[in-house]
Amino acid sequence: MIALRFTTNRNEESFTSEDQVNKIQFNGLCVYDITSEVERMIEDDYTFEEAVSIIALRQVKFDNWHAQNTKGNFVIFNADFIELERDNQDYLGNRAVIAKINNYTAFGQIDMQSEYYRCKSLELI
Numbered sequence: 001m002i003a004l005r006f007t008t009n010r011n012e013e014s015f016t017s018e019d020q021v022n023k024i025q026f027n028g029l030c031v032y033d034i035t036s037e038v039e040r041m042i043e044d045d046y047t048f049e050e051a052v053s054i055i056a057l058r059q060v061k062f063d064n065w066h067a068q069n070t071k072g073n074f075v076i077f078n079a080d081f082i083e084l085e086r087d088n089q090d091y092l093g094n095r096a097v098i099a100k101i102n103n104y105t106a107f108g109q110i111d112m113q114s115e116y117y118r119c120k121s122l123e124l125i
Contacts, residue, residue: 001033001035001079001080001081001097001099002033002034002035002038002052002076002079003031003033003034003078003097003099003101004031004032004034004052004055004056004059004074004075004076005029005030005032005074005075005077006059006070006072006073006074007070007073007074008070008071008073010075010104011104012075012101013101015029016028017030017085019086021086021087026082026083027082027083027098027100028079028098028099028100028101029079029098029099029100029101030085030088030096030097030098031079031096031097031098031099032059032088032090032094032096032097033081033090033094033096033097033099034076034090037051037055037092038051038052041055048124049122049124052076052106052108052122053108053122054119056074056108056119057110057117057118057119058091059090059091060072060110060112060117061091061117062090062091063088063089063091064112064117066088067112068112071109071112072109072110072111072112073107073108073109074108074109074110075104075106075107075108076104076106076107077102077104078101078102078103079099079100079101079102080099080102081098081099082097082099082100083098084097085097085098103125104125105124105125106122106123106124106125107123107125108121109121
């Protein structure tokens with residue numbers, strides 16, 4: 001699975017997310033599964049970099065609470081699905097998931113200070 005997570009950390013391999021309502025630790029990190037959307041965009045001749053940048057921007061425009069908390073910083077990583085997350089969803093209406101990091105593939109930042117959001121940077125690993 002290709003995962004998108006808004007975070008200020010560049011290494012969360014030992015971290016877990018917390019259920020904000022029940023105050024319990026999940027068995028992994030809360031992420032958006034962007035696998036099918038990345039694959040669809042690559043079939044439409046976007047590069048991987050373009051696809052993940054566009055998807056991150058779309059997620060920020062849909063629900064920017066997580067992105068604002070991280071000042072627009074996000075990570076992309078390969079992950080294993082653990083379970084569905086309880087509250088959050090992506091811009092396509094899919095539920096967020098809890099996942100385990102396998103390896104990071106990119107770090108990025110959305111510029112949230114201008115009138116229009118834009119992908120300020122994307123660093124592939």
